[in-house]
Amino acid sequence: MSKNFQHLVSTAVPIAIENIDTDQIIPARFLKATTREGFGENLFRDWRFESNDAPKKDFVLNNPIYKGEILVAGKNFGCGSSREHAAWAIADYGFKVVISSFFADIFKNNALNNFILPIQVTDEFLDKIFSAIEKDPAAKLEVDLDKQSLKIVATGEETSFDINPYKKTCLTNGYDDIDYLLSLRKEIEAYEASREFNF
Amino acid sequence: MGKTLFDKIWDSHVVVSKPGFPDAVYINTHFIHEVTSPQAFDGLRKRGIPVFRTAKTRATADHNVPTIDQHLPIKEALSRKQVEMLTTNTKEFGVELYGLGHPYQGIVHVIGPELGITLPGMTIVCGDSHTSTHGAFGAIAFGIGTSEVEQVLATQCILQYRPKRMKIEVNGKLKKGVVSKDIILYIISKISASGATGYFVEYAGEAIRSLSMEARMTICNMSIEMGARGGLIAPDETTFEYIKGREFAPKGADWDKSLAYWKTLYTDADAAFDVTLTFDAADIEPMITYGTNPGMGIGVTQHIPTLESLEDKEKPSFKKSLDYMGLEPGSGLLGKKVDYVFIGSCTNSRIEDLRMVADFVKGKKKADDVVVWIVPGSKQVEAQAKKEGIDKIFEEAGFNLRQPGCSACLGMNEDKVPAGMYCISTSNRNFEGRQGPNARTFLASPLSAAAAAITGKVTDVRELV
Numbered sequence A: 001m002s003k004n005f006q007h008l009v010s011t012a013v014p015i016a017i018e019n020i021d022t023d024q025i026i027p028a029r030f031l032k033a034t035t036r037e038g039f040g041e042n043l044f045r046d047w048r049f050e051s052n053d054a055p056k057k058d059f060v061l062n063n064p065i066y067k068g069e070i071l072v073a074g075k076n077f078g079c080g081s082s083r084e085h086a087a088w089a090i091a092d093y094g095f096k097v098v099i100s101s102f103f104a105d106i107f108k109n110n111a112l113n114n115f116i117l118p119i120q121v122t123d124e125f126l127d128k129i130f131s132a133i134e135k136d137p138a139a140k141l142e143v144d145l146d147k148q149s150l151k152i153v154a155t156g157e158e159t160s161f162d163i164n165p166y167k168k169t170c171l172t173n174g175y176d177d178i179d180y181l182l183s184l185r186k187e188i189e190a191y192e193a194s195r196e197f198n199f
Numbered sequence B: 001m002g003k004t005l006f007d008k009i010w011d012s013h014v015v016v017s018k019p020g021f022p023d024a025v026y027i028n029t030h031f032i033h034e035v036t037s038p039q040a041f042d043g044l045r046k047r048g049i050p051v052f053r054t055a056k057t058r059a060t061a062d063h064n065v066p067t068i069d070q071h072l073p074i075k076e077a078l079s080r081k082q083v084e085m086l087t088t089n090t091k092e093f094g095v096e097l098y099g100l101g102h103p104y105q106g107i108v109h110v111i112g113p114e115l116g117i118t119l120p121g122m123t124i125v126c127g128d129s130h131t132s133t134h135g136a137f138g139a140i141a142f143g144i145g146t147s148e149v150e151q152v153l154a155t156q157c158i159l160q161y162r163p164k165r166m167k168i169e170v171n172g173k174l175k176k177g178v179v180s181k182d183i184i185l186y187i188i189s190k191i192s193a194s195g196a197t198g199y200f201v202e203y204a205g206e207a208i209r210s211l212s213m214e215a216r217m218t219i220c221n222m223s224i225e226m227g228a229r230g231g232l233i234a235p236d237e238t239t240f241e242y243i244k245g246r247e248f249a250p251k252g253a254d255w256d257k258s259l260a261y262w263k264t265l266y267t268d269a270d271a272a273f274d275v276t277l278t279f280d281a282a283d284i285e286p287m288i289t290y291g292t293n294p295g296m297g298i299g300v301t302q303h304i305p306t307l308e309s310l311e312d313k314e315k316p317s318f319k320k321s322l323d324y325m326g327l328e329p330g331s332g333l334l335g336k337k338v339d340y341v342f343i344g345s346c347t348n349s350r351i352e353d354l355r356m357v358a359d360f361v362k363g364k365k366k367a368d369d370v371v372v373w374i375v376p377g378s379k380q381v382e383a384q385a386k387k388e389g390i391d392k393i394f395e396e397a398g399f400n401l402r403q404p405g406c407s408a409c410l411g412m413n414e415d416k417v418p419a420g421m422y423c424i425s426t427s428n429r430n431f432e433g434r435q436g437p438n439a440r441t442f443l444a445s446p447l448s449a450a451a452a453a454i455t456g457k458v459t460d461v462r463e464l465v
């Protein structure tokens, strides 16, 4: 997992399903590892493989036409369980960006904490991306974090996206939240001393 | 202008607030379990730092544990390793563990409240999305990812942006046979599985106020299923009564001081919410889900939406969902045969849930071809059930009373619903594969699940109570 992100031009893998929950991204029975690596193998496990482990031909990750470092998915991506394993699986598989018209909160945090950029676009722009890929699976998308812009290269259609400035800095520079929180030790101790109750 | 309950608690926990940065929020209680903590402890090891405030984190093993023969070693090697890793990690870092065999062991969201660890006014986190359960006590409680677990272990703080606030009012009185699980399934069916994303919800209104603590926990538990960051209910006499005398609750002079503080925890009359939604309890029927997210729910006598009633865009996901469930658009669920009944999970495995089921099934027998699992939420619930003779009632009804754990809620441990089978479940998620690969889940209340156990099919419990 690379620890920073600035700019990316890549083809994308489309999954036009809404409400993709983290149980689909990585089913619970694969959460038994005690390290962060190797979850990519089981990304979308039950959509990707039959129960006898044979690949399901009609699932997009098994279709060699579609590849790239960007995952494009229907709205409310990442809902359900808080398992960070979902973000680890996506990163481990090789995705650096996930685009959807809506993200579940916890997933969004988990993604950012793993240097995956979640880009929220309008429903209309999402449709444009899906149709661009449908027309040409080799269609490229360009992500510029600094400018906060996302472009469909072939058509030149462009949109901007939001990211909070703190997370943008973290992503650009490869910092994480713990580095920042550890620097607040004095303030944390002062806060504790000021509290009369244990709650 | 006045403040919401949420803002009162949040404001009193902000350690540092800088423009452009998320707030650093102090956490009073941190729960951990075996699945989402190993990588966090590993992170501490890599950084060479200790757990900052060991007494503020408590651990239990719940997701991976078997629910029979808990005195034997866990059969499945990876599950066993994860549970053992929790023991090693908590020992090494000095964190209290209520592991397998401990009298306090149980589902993390069941044991916190019953031990008096969960208190009003607290900030509570856990690497588990149903941490929202603890909001029933008037606490800010929410689920976090493993990187955040590591943050809390390292600094007792978490970085968060303040969410928006939503108020959900449920007025009036519930009808017979309708319980708190139906309220929350109803709300989610109305606002969808993402209807509260970005918000912290406060539940209010007569129908909420009149609920017991257990029933309030069921409501707050499922806040996450509509996308909310969490949900809370202002504490009142019901709350204080519940807490008083519990193992870790404040005692003596501490209790008096705490109580005086807790009584200030309510939303001021002139406080503003970003959104307010109002429902009438009298409109709520016993609910059941038909699809693969918790927003896909209907009253038990109603019909699944037809394809024509949906927008074109929604159709592919809807069809995929119904194909998975083996159900037809426009059909009803009443009378649909069920194979499994699961009564358990952090949503509905507390003593009150078991009592409700026992009252209902007393003297009845389960249908022949249904497997019924009752899984208490904790060792304490299990012990209480036995003390009250509830275990005998279940035994006579042919129900299988198991040992505490997450069990068939998530298809991670040994308890799985076989492929293609229908399970009416009191848990909180009906996602594809949630209860086991290709298992099909109908979410419902403990009463509705018990009714299905007796008849062997989806039943309107109102006809039996």
Ligand code: SF4
Pocket (backbone or CB within 6 Å): B062, B063, B107, B108, B109, B128, B130, B345, B346, B347, B405, B406, B409, B410, B427, B428
């Ligand atoms: S009972 Fe289910 S939802 Fe609750 S903590 Fe366990 S796995 Fe999660």
